[in-house]
Amino acid sequence: MRNNIKDFYGAVIGYVDVDAQGNATAHDRYGKILGTFKKDRNVTLDFYGRVLASGDITSSLVWTAEEKRKSSLQNKK
Numbered sequence: 001m002r003n004n005i006k007d008f009y010g011a012v013i014g015y016v017d018v019d020a021q022g023n024a025t026a027h028d029r030y031g032k033i034l035g036t037f038k039k040d041r042n043v044t045l046d047f048y049g050r051v052l053a054s055g056d057i058t059s060s061l062v063w064t065a066e067e068k069r070k071s072s073l074q075n076k077k
Contacts, residue, residue: 005062014062026058028069034061 003016014034018024022039035046037056044057052061 003059005059007066013066016058016062024056024058026061028062028065034058034065 001018004012005014007013014028016024016026024037026034028034033047035044037044037058043054044052046052
């Protein structure tokens with residue numbers, strides 16, 4: 001199941017795919033994997049496999065990536 005994450009204006013900034021076992025994978029707006037939630041371990045891992053938190057924070061990974069993207073665009077001006 002895919003859950004789109006949208007900003008205030010309704011634009012999709014990323015999405016979270018959840019499989020039948022409850023594991024989730026967060027993707028940015030370009031489809032790049034940001035991290036995963038492993039239900040059996042109840043932890044969220046970053047792209048490199050490092051533990052970020054106990055519980056599912058995959059949607060916050062999408063928001064963090066979007067904020068970094070916006071920040072880098074503003075710095076180019």
